[in-house]
Amino acid sequence: MEKSKKNVIIxxxxxxxxxxxxxxxxxxxxxxxxxxxxxxxxxxxxxDVLKSNYSKILGIPxxxxxxxxxxxxxFLSFYFIRYQKFFNLIKFLIFFGFMFSSYLVYLQAFxxxxxxxxxxxxxxxxxxxxxxxxxxxxx
Amino acid sequence: xxxxxxxxxxxxxFIFILIVLAGVLIVYQIFYSKNKGNIYYSxxxxxxxxxxxxxxxxxxxxxxxxxxxSDFKCPACAYYHTKFLNNLLKDFKxxxxxxxxxxxxxxxxxxxxxAYAAEAAGxxxxxxxxxxxxxxxxxxxxLSKDLNKEIMNLALFLNIDIEKFKSDLNSxxxxxxxxxxxxxxxxxNLPGTPSFFLNGRQIFISAxxxxxxIFLENEIKKINSN
Numbered sequence: 051m052e053k054s055k056k057n058v059i060i061x062x063x064x065x066x067x068x069x070x071x072x073x074x075x076x077x078x079x080x081x082x083x084x085x086x087x088x089x090x091x092x093x094x095x096x097x098d099v100l101k102s103n104y105s106k107i108l109g110i111p112x113x114x115x116x117x118x119x120x121x122x123x124x125f126l127s128f129y130f131i132r133y134q135k136f137f138n139l140i141k142f143l144i145f146f147g148f149m150f151s152s153y154l155v156y157l158q159a160f161x162x163x164x165x166x167x168x169x170x171x172x173x174x175x176x177x178x179x180x181x182x183x184x185x186x187x188x189x
Numbered sequence: 190x191x192x193x194x195x196x197x198x199x200x201x202x203f204i205f206i207l208i209v210l211a212g213v214l215i216v217y218q219i220f221y222s223k224n225k226g227n228i229y230y231s232x233x234x235x236x237x238x239x240x241x242x243x244x245x246x247x248x249x250x251x252x253x254x255x256x257x258x259s260d261f262k263c264p265a266c267a268y269y270h271t272k273f274l275n276n277l278l279k280d281f282k283x284x285x286x287x288x289x290x291x292x293x294x295x296x297x298x299x300x301x302x303x304a305y306a307a308e309a310a311g312x313x314x315x316x317x318x319x320x321x322x323x324x325x326x327x328x329x330x331x332l333s334k335d336l337n338k339e340i341m342n343l344a345l346f347l348n349i350d351i352e353k354f355k356s357d358l359n360s361x362x363x364x365x366x367x368x369x370x371x372x373x374x375x376x377x378n379l380p381g382t383p384s385f386f387l388n389g390r391q392i393f394i395s396a397x398x399x400x401x402x403i404f405l406e407n408e409i410k411k412i413n414s415n
Contacts (some may be wrong), residue, residue: 068212071209072212076219079217079220085230088265088381095301125205
């Protein structure tokens with residue numbers, strides 16, 4: 051892949067991961083400081099998802115892991131832009147992130163049966179990063 | 190050459206950190222502006238202000254009338270029911286009337302059955318005992334695989350006529366009562382449970398009882414000075 055093509059893709063990924071970072075951070079704050087004392091009439095409410103049994107891994111809230119994930123990509127893509135290193139690491143992380151976020155969407159759709167808009171936004175970011183990294187790749 | 194490379198290194202990472210910090214600050218601002226814990230009225234008026242057929246606590250002639258729409262499987266409702274009701278009665282005595290209305294949410298399977306159970310117990314004079322029991326043991330109901338069994342256990346514990354209870358559970362009267370409250374809630378487009386109305390106006394409150402108590406004391410002063 052041409053160097054300039056790589057750079058363009060990573061620039062876009064930098065911007066995307068920035069928004070993913072903000073989104074995950076917002077959810078993390080919500081998890082730790084939630085004062086929401088209401089059960090929503092409409093199904094498709096963030097609380098159903100964020101308070102589900104699936105919102106933690108090994109005791110760590112998913113939103114927090116998401117924040118760390120996006121920050122890593124943010125950091126690494128900035129590093130690549132500057133020093134042209136870690137392209138494959140970024141690729142690996144994005145692949146992993148896409149697989150995992152697909153699983154989370156599956157959980158929301160079929161197990162929890164409720165959607166959280168912020169979670170779907172994050173999934174969309176992961177999808178876009180995946181498409182950029184793997185489908186625009188031409189050797 | 191070395192010097193400019195060094196300073197450009199710091200310059201770039203400084204910009205990076207600034208970008209991240211700016212993002213964090215923005216999110217913090219958005220988050221905290223949406224989560225102020227305070228008390229405020231909305232424009233929504235309670236469409237049914239005839240409390241003669243509702244289950245109530247306190248004084249029927251009280252100046253403060255608090256109506257709440259509740260779902261027995263809603264953890265937020267359990268919170269307010271267990272933490273606020275008794276304290277309100279203790280602190281305001283005959284100055285307050287608390288009215289219970291049903292709003293079993295579609296997303297909570299079994300909450301309708303629990304509403305019927307409370308109404309059926311009410312036919313034998315034990316509505317509040319049943320409601321309190323359900324909310325005090327809500328975890329059990331949320332996790333239970335056999336809701337009817339849990340309901341029957343509660344009825345047994347309350348020492349009521351079980352045959353009458355079973356028959357009332359399925360009666361039109363009990364079902365209509367719950368349906369009426371539910372339809373009113375739909376007409377008002379209530380966002381969820383619990384939904385509170387103070388003297389006929391929808392009010393949003395926080396998790397703090399003390400905050401609510403102070404607010405109510407002020408409302409009483411306002412009413413008395415008119």
